[in-house]
Amino acid sequence: MALMTRAGLLLLLLITSVPVLADSAIEVRDFERPVMAERYRDLTASLRCPKCDAQAIDSSDSPVAADMRERVADLLREGRSDKEILDYMVARFGEFVLYNPRLDERTWLLWGLPFVLVMIGGFIVAVFVRKRKHAQVRALSAEEREYLNALFNREGSE
Structure with missing residues (x-):
């Protein structure tokens, strides 16, 4: 009987921990060169999630941030420069997505x-x-x- 409760407790623990493990899955991006992976990390750390409060897209669980990360990876694979990627994100989400606003007539x-x-x-x-x-x-x-x-x-x- 004690074996049954231990097995039941273990099964209950496994069932309840599966959703937690699924939420904390790490996105893996494969790039041909380590330089591209470094650029990806820098870009995703410098872009703010439009849905989250002051959180970069590299650490946000928001679906919008996941889409932004995917778009950054796609643009990197297309051979776009960092400036072009940042310009694309600003055009799409506004100046708010930049942690360091650009120097222009508005700033x-x-x-x-x-x-x-x-x-x-x-x-x-x-x-x-x-x-x-x-x-x-x-x-x-x-x-x-x-x-x-x-x-x-x-x-x-x-």
Whole structure:
């Protein structure tokens, strides 16, 4: 009887683990040259899944990401350059699929704003430092000197 429960438990474990193993299947892409495989890995890591939140297509389980990976592999086999493949993906899915947006008339502010802000901050710091360095110490008036002397003399006598 104990053998029966062990066999049943093992069978139950096998049945429940099959769907988990099926979901984590690794896609294998065969390329003629290792350079092509490296390009494939680089491209799929640099493309964002349009359906997933901030996840590259190389690690996404989304059907859209699987189709994108397949299309990247097909374009590589056709002999397309990395730029052509990225252009194709941008034309199809929009600029969002690129983790590093391109510098053009729509993204110049995105790329230039950090440099401008650093320059403005440096200018403000330089102005404050210069102002503080060149601040003049004004002389005390006669009235202020008398008041200070009275304070020192009072403290010294106590």
